[in-house]
Amino acid sequence: MASPIRKDLDFSNRLILVVDDDDPTRMLLTDLCESSNFRVVAAADGNEAIEKIVEHQPDLVLLDLMMPRRDGFSVLKWAREDERFTDLPIIILTAMGEMDGKIRGMELGADDFVTKPFKLIELHTRMNSALMVREYRRRLFDAEAELAQFRVVDPVTGAGTYSQLKAGLDAELARSRRYGRPAACLLFGFDDYPGLRYKLGRDACDAYLTRLFQGVLTCLRSADRLFRIDSDEFVLLLPETDLAGGKLVAQRILDVMKDIVAEGVERRQGVTVRCGGAVFPADTVRTSEDLLREANKSYRALEPAGRQLF
Numbered sequence: 001m002a003s004p005i006r007k008d009l010d011f012s013n014r015l016i017l018v019v020d021d022d023d024p025t026r027m028l029l030t031d032l033c034e035s036s037n038f039r040v041v042a043a044a045d046g047n048e049a050i051e052k053i054v055e056h057q058p059d060l061v062l063l064d065l066m067m068p069r070r071d072g073f074s075v076l077k078w079a080r081e082d083e084r085f086t087d088l089p090i091i092i093l094t095a096m097g098e099m100d101g102k103i104r105g106m107e108l109g110a111d112d113f114v115t116k117p118f119k120l121i122e123l124h125t126r127m128n129s130a131l132m133v134r135e136y137r138r139r140l141f142d143a144e145a146e147l148a149q150f151r152v153v154d155p156v157t158g159a160g161t162y163s164q165l166k167a168g169l170d171a172e173l174a175r176s177r178r179y180g181r182p183a184a185c186l187l188f189g190f191d192d193y194p195g196l197r198y199k200l201g202r203d204a205c206d207a208y209l210t211r212l213f214q215g216v217l218t219c220l221r222s223a224d225r226l227f228r229i230d231s232d233e234f235v236l237l238l239p240e241t242d243l244a245g246g247k248l249v250a251q252r253i254l255d256v257m258k259d260i261v262a263e264g265v266e267r268r269q270g271v272t273v274r275c276g277g278a279v280f281p282a283d284t285v286r287t288s289e290d291l292l293r294e295a296n297k298s299y300r301a302l303e304p305a306g307r308q309l310f
Contacts, residue, residue, distance in 0.1 A: 011131045012037035017058040019049040021067040029062055036124050046070025050078060053085060060089040060131055065101050073104060080109040084177050089130035156206050157213035160227040165235060168225055169288030172239055176280055184238040184246030185291045187299040188253055188275035193232035196271060200262055208262040215260050219252040243279050250275040274302045
């Protein structure tokens with residue numbers, strides 16, 4: 001019995017890259033894919049295959065192993081070492097009896113193999129299976145990232161916690177790579193938290209942080225995520241945000257924080273705030289750790305004068 005979950009998965013119109021140096025085979029594969037309602041681009045060798053992968057961002061690759069200039073093994077190895085294409089479904093094409101090629105392809109990270117000569121039903125089934133596995137992996141990744149948001153929150157502000165930050169950064173950078181879109185990370189906070197807590201008292205200090213958090217939320221979109229990583233430091237994750245957009249949000253946050261007064265038992269207490277940030281992609285930012293490290297570097301470079309720095 002077919003799983004009911006599969007009814008909402010329609011892979012028609014997905015883009016398939018066909019890679020084979022044999023013209024008749026390449027044309028046959030193209031015809032078979034198009035008859036199954038896929039879109040198709042083709043490449044005649046490994047070098048052209050890499051160019052087409054980068055240019056077209058296909059949903060799946062049918063990859064011949066034995067080709068001139070650059071063989072399929074080299075293409076497969078390149079794709080699995082490039083973080084942009086580690087989850088790209090790749091089905092290798094092998095001749096009958098090529099067990100060594102199948103084993104090596106498995107070691108290099110191939111998703112499946114199809115034996116020549118091809119049968120339409122087998123090819124279609126294996127392609128749909130590879131696309132389905134990737135779709136379920138992405139859904140699971142997104143679901144885990146969303147679930148992490150609700151596991152624990154900071155009891156004072158309601159912001160996400162340090163333990164959730166890595167998952168949030170990884171998920172957002174994965175989306176940014178997939179769609180070729182930017183993301184920004186801001187690190188902001190205020191100075192001398194122990195002194196502030198001493199002067200205000202615990203309850204008044206917590207009340208100030210709560211007002212601060214609520215004020216910052218007024219600057220954000222629904223997709224933005226805020227984390228409290230220390231008593232006096234917050235990290236803000238901004239999807240679909242470039243350098244100019246990150247600077248704009250940083251200035252808004254500084255303006256809001258300056259207007260929120262810390263009131264103690266005896267008098268109001270002045271608080272100095274500052275905000276640093278970084279964006280992805282950048283020359284020095286390839287991973288979520290890099291993004292947070294660069295944001296922290298810009299934050300630490302500021303004098304405690306309520307300024308921003310990117």
